[in-house]
Amino acid sequence: MSERVVPEPQRRRRRPTKQGVVLSRELIIDTALRLVGQHGAEALTVRRLGTALGADPSAVYRYFHSTDDLLLAIADELIGRAQAGWRPTGDWRADLRSIGLRIHTAYLAHPQAALLAAHRTTGRSHEAAAVETILGVLRTAGFPDPEAVAIYHAFVDQSLGFAALDAAALALPAAAATADLQVWQASYARLDAATHPHIAATAHLLSTDMRRSGYPYALDLLLDAAAARLAGGLRGGGRPAGGRGRAAPGARPVADG
């Protein structure tokens, strides 16, 4: 059986659909993002995508092996948009901070798609470029390779984890979203100080703080800790604050440099 999906560069015949649309991977990805942005995550089905494209739903399978394949392409597109136009300043801390915030906002611009794509490893070009950039910032800053990889891992997964979490909040139906916020302003604000003294004492702070994303603060904490390790740990002896827990496998303080 001949392969159903033909690689993009080898495509020759572009036959318009009944409704006159000429399909392409790019058009399908853009349409999928638009669909998700307008009608929510549950709108991303092959059948709806087909009608939105003006084509039979199964035509999508001429361009992607499965919905999962399509999802990976969408994920890579989001990564690409996050990095578009970014330039390093030379200050590793500022660079990482801006990259993190860019990833976060790019995913939040398409919450429903982010929900589905944030946890995938695509291995495609845009992702590879992002990995290369972040690793480059860390290694150029002076982190030895094992530490650079560990921090890269924590940095990326934290960014994507928060993106997924915050995207989920944004993707909720309006009614459910306000209901979730109400929990902090109503339920927790009314808890008995005898049984929940700490919540009672900070209820007003909680209700305002939980409104916004915790990511920028968490990002600053991560960069703080990384900076401290760079400043203190790479000299001679032990890594500050210990490589505790399931420390990185090859995490010895290699003084390379």
Added chain:
Amino acid sequence: MSERVVPEPQRRRRRPTKQGVVLSRELIIDTALRLVGQHGAEALTVRRLGTALGADPSAVYRYFHSTDDLLLAIADELIGRAQAGWRPTGDWRADLRSIGLRIHTAYLAHPQAALLAAHRTTGRSHEAAAVETILGVLRTAGFPDPEAVAIYHAFVDQSLGFAALDAAALALPAAAATADLQVWQASYARLDAATHPHIAATAHLLSTDMRRSGYPYALDLLLDAAAARLAGGLRGGGRPAGGRGRAAPGARPVADG
């Protein structure tokens, strides 16, 4: 129309199914968790749950309004299990660390459920208890209220974000999961050193490091930074390091010296 779901305490008639099983909310939740644990992520459907229970699938709707309702109940159950038997040691850092790891592992024990439940605010008893505990650890450690709330927020969302991310990886169909791992061992290992020098230099480290969760390391970074702020930042009394969070984009936290 009479309500389909009767609140648990008011249930009187417990009629066994054809196969002799007596249903209850608790039994359904346990069965759902067991189902996910034994037969993988995609096993959690109402129909399979029905057959696993030894009942008609639609009987589930006598106990939960929807699968979403069931999921929220599962979420609170997971939070409860994460905290079961936990006792504070008095060392705030060790306490937060163990709480974080407990949350992470409790969610990862049931990936499919975690994936859908990690971003919900239930406001139910187990969740309230967890919030109270974490806030208590921070405030007792000496963090002033605004800082305690901010760190609580970062800590919880980091834990849940990583839990969701890692759960999603575990919940993937086997094919997609191995494909994602292969990316690090194959695609990235073969990138040209001329175009991706930093990846090429660390490919071996990446392929082993990305195999496991980045959470423990990220958690340590967060705790490092929190400890540094507690040690250095609280001298002056008020709100150290300024009102961060979604603060203005250059609002770098004051790194202690």
Added chain:
DNA sequence: GTCCTGCGTCAACACCGCTGACATAACCTG
């Protein structure tokens, strides 16, 4: 102009969440 075949279309399969109608067993009343 003819041929080949890429690709859009159609129909169908197996599964999903969920609902209304119905039978019956378990409880309450007496």
Added chain:
DNA sequence: CAGGTTATGTCAGCGGTGTTGACGCAGGAC
């Protein structure tokens, strides 16, 4: 113990899902 209520398990079915194989048309090569 008898009878009435009704909660609850069962059933059939609706409208949706991803995916596939067969089919036939038309775009491009020659």
